[in-house]
Amino acid sequence: MQTRQSGPVGRPRGFDADQALERAMLVFWEHGYEGASLAALTGAMGISTTSMYAAFGNKEELFRKALERYTEGPSAYLTGALGQPTALGAAAAVLAGVVRTTTRPAGPHGCMGVQGALATGDPGRGVRDLLAAWRDDGSSRLRERFQQAVDDGDLPPETDPGLLARYVTTLAFGIAVQAAGGVGGDELQAMADAALRNWPPA
């Protein structure tokens, strides 16, 4: 019984799956799940529908993988922000990351986790719920970070970490909505600075 060491048999795929997923992610980010047609996706990916289905399953699975890529790419600032030494530093890093990511001139405006599928028809319900869970996960990670700050004495002991996390995520998603509508990054960053001038808010 010998472990197979050789590569996979058959014709190798003729495109870079990572690059194709990156381009699909950008289309979903800009146009949302329902607004991104298969033709627009495969056109941007540079492959045929057949290749897309073979490599990614279907449109919904493609979106799920694109969201993972978004989380580890444009949205990776969150993980970095949670590593900041103070709760205030973490909150400021989160908001600065949101402003930067959602108003970057080179990329789509807004946040894929917000505008990807905020309200949909029936066929998009799965994706809509997925994004709701994605947003809730961000809030939870922030809450855990604030809980740790309370335990460390960085935040007053009477602080409610859940309330604080909800506050920061509310600002973050509000920034994302306005960035999607074309509000500039400078103005949003100035607003975020002002919001964090009183800390903690409770």
Place this chain on the structure above:
Amino acid sequence: MQTRQSGPVGRPRGFDADQALERAMLVFWEHGYEGASLAALTGAMGISTTSMYAAFGNKEELFRKALERYTEGPSAYLTGALGQPTALGAAAAVLAGVVRTTTRPAGPHGCMGVQGALATGDPGRGVRDLLAAWRDDGSSRLRERFQQAVDDGDLPPETDPGLLARYVTTLAFGIAVQAAGGVGGDELQAMADAALRNWPPA
């Protein structure tokens, strides 16, 4: 020359246009512009596609009229909030109105002005821009109210009314996003209360 007193000639329409528009507004609110199909709209309105086109023009015009109805209906709290005697009172009334409207158990969760068309495909660009302007108008009205508060001495003279308005609208839209995802009204209201405990934030 006599003024025409009689009713319009021809067969009168057999449905209540106001009620039909109300129901269309609810469908757009819940599913967004792209997620609301003509079949879903006319089904909820209780009329045929022919009647809908005759009465409202097309899908985009129906959405525009539904948005007007939303502005004068579920979103009317904004006008009332601007009439509050103080800037803080206005901000608190706006946020309380948003929380109440976006988490009402009887109606769709979230805000039609946010989730109606935050990111769309090409055919929805007009509606997307319409909503961006709608949101910006809300921010402008709030800015004018804060400017008046500065003039009245209700807010410190060095206050930036635009920044303050951006802060409140950011909270409002962030609340709407989380309400769309199922976050409860009590938690959002508690967060809004905490956010306004420091006022003005700048």
Place this chain on the structure above:
DNA sequence: GCATTTCTGTATCGATCGATGCGGAACGAG
């Protein structure tokens, strides 16, 4: 009564939606 105007129900339009079938092309294994 009749003519005119408007609304409604049915049936359907072309376009696009997401998703597949199929045959040939391109690889590794033997």
Place this chain on the structure above:
DNA sequence: CTCGTTCCGCATCGATCGATACAGAAATGC
């Protein structure tokens, strides 16, 4: 080479998209 496997290009699937054509029904004006 031949064989087995996988991928790709093309054509196309049924369903649904938003939007209309058409004929009959229901009102007013004469």
